[in-house]
Amino acid sequence: MRSTHILALAVFTGAVVARSVPENVRAFYNKVKNGKCVGGTVLKDKFYSKYPGSKSQSAPLVSSFEMPNDRLTRSLSPAFAYCQDDDSGVLYLHGEGSKFADMDVDCDGDQSDHGDGRCGNSVDTQSTTAFEYEVKQYSNHKVSDLNANFIPYVVFGNFGNEPGYNSFNPKKHGLKPLSVMAVVCGEKLLYGVWGDTNGDDGPPIVGEASIALATECFGTGITGNNGHDKNDVLYIGFPGSVTDTVNKKADWGAKTHKAFEVSIAALGDRLIRKL
Numbered sequence: 001m002r003s004t005h006i007l008a009l010a011v012f013t014g015a016v017v018a019r020s021v022p023e024n025v026r027a028f029y030n031k032v033k034n035g036k037c038v039g040g041t042v043l044k045d046k047f048y049s050k051y052p053g054s055k056s057q058s059a060p061l062v063s064s065f066e067m068p069n070d071r072l073t074r075s076l077s078p079a080f081a082y083c084q085d086d087d088s089g090v091l092y093l094h095g096e097g098s099k100f101a102d103m104d105v106d107c108d109g110d111q112s113d114h115g116d117g118r119c120g121n122s123v124d125t126q127s128t129t130a131f132e133y134e135v136k137q138y139s140n141h142k143v144s145d146l147n148a149n150f151i152p153y154v155v156f157g158n159f160g161n162e163p164g165y166n167s168f169n170p171k172k173h174g175l176k177p178l179s180v181m182a183v184v185c186g187e188k189l190l191y192g193v194w195g196d197t198n199g200d201d202g203p204p205i206v207g208e209a210s211i212a213l214a215t216e217c218f219g220t221g222i223t224g225n226n227g228h229d230k231n232d233v234l235y236i237g238f239p240g241s242v243t244d245t246v247n248k249k250a251d252w253g254a255k256t257h258k259a260f261e262v263s264i265a266a267l268g269d270r271l272i273r274k275l
Helices: 023-033 132-138 211-218 257-274
Strands: 040-047 080-085 091-094 101-106 153-158 180-185 188-198 208-210 228-237
Touching (some): 023 180, 188 208, 188 211
Antiparallel strands (some): 080 091, 153 208
16 A cells, blocks of 8 residues: 555544644654664664565465575565664654664554454454453453454564564663554654554564554554555654553553544643654
8 A cells, every 4th residue: 555645634532543643743753764763872782664555465374584695585675773862862763864763563462453444454353462461451351352453553572583584672762561652654743652562473574553553653554464665655653651650541442443542642742742
């Protein structure tokens, strides 16, 4: 799917959900765009941004991780890094030149409600996310896990035990599970949460979000097997305490993206002031 750079504004019960990009966020975007981790620190390099958008389209799944000389990664470049901005302390992804990251589609988590069914063609869906425990804890066990069809979450961090796998743990740099993240996509600013991590069932990949978030960014052409190919999406994580970065009382059982984002919007607005 190709990017449709359309300025959109969505309103839900009086609250702005898909926002035009504020001046300070746009200034940050422009500051860090031209050069890998410019104005900051490379925390970990040599990650891939798989294309053409979805994990399953770019290469066949394999039973174990294969090193970058194999058929799975031959056409890819490990040019993407986790960065930390010196001024604000935020974490973000960046590639070579002016590239940020793409948006692959994640359908993991609670499978009890499949929404409109667009996750149906995903070939690698898992029934849990990395922070299933925290979701249960914060929802007082009323919600079993994040549901990708409704909850806007970002897949951030890479974990694996296969020899040679390139790992990165955002927790070591102050990011808290289910903390609010900001995403700049298609000329919009959206809020989501850090909701899952990438595993070692393939090369170390960056640039992925739940289908709920991807749809809000790029429309209903997004499916479990069709993401956004262009490396123009900025993902921003905010290190800090649980109190400062997590809304434990968020609407974890929301049945629309908009309903959930409204429940974290005030916190997101506070966090982007750091930029």
